[in-house]
Amino acid sequence: MKLLLITSVLEFEKEVCKLFKKAEVIVYSTSEIQGHKFFKGNDIQTNWFSAQQDTVNSKLYFSFTSEEKIDTIFKGVKEFNAEKSDSNPIKAIVLDIEKYIN
Numbered sequence: 001m002k003l004l005l006i007t008s009v010l011e012f013e014k015e016v017c018k019l020f021k022k023a024e025v026i027v028y029s030t031s032e033i034q035g036h037k038f039f040k041g042n043d044i045q046t047n048w049f050s051a052q053q054d055t056v057n058s059k060l061y062f063s064f065t066s067e068e069k070i071d072t073i074f075k076g077v078k079e080f081n082a083e084k085s086d087s088n089p090i091k092a093i094v095l096d097i098e099k100y101i102n
Contacts (some may be wrong), residue, residue, distance in 0.1 A: 016059070
């Protein structure tokens with residue numbers, strides 16, 4: 001059993017759901033989150049508001065699932081990021097679960 005975590009900008013919600021469906025992960029959870037990025041203020045000409053923080057509406061997806069299904073999702077994430085996402089890639093990580101109660 002593994003814990004799969006995926007984050008993406010809110011605009012990619014349909015694409016991430018398609019990844020879960022293609023991998024036959026039928027149970028997963030989501031939570032709306034906000035991503036934050038601080039701009040470096042060294043060059044005032046390129047960033048007038050040098051101390052500005054950029055906030056992005058994002059979504060967190062998580063599921064306890066098998067390694068085979070995770071491999072399918074990772075393949076889809078790599079393909080999506082290579083084709084459609086230069087500045088806001090979908091990010092995915094996997095954590096091993098040592099113990100669990102069902």
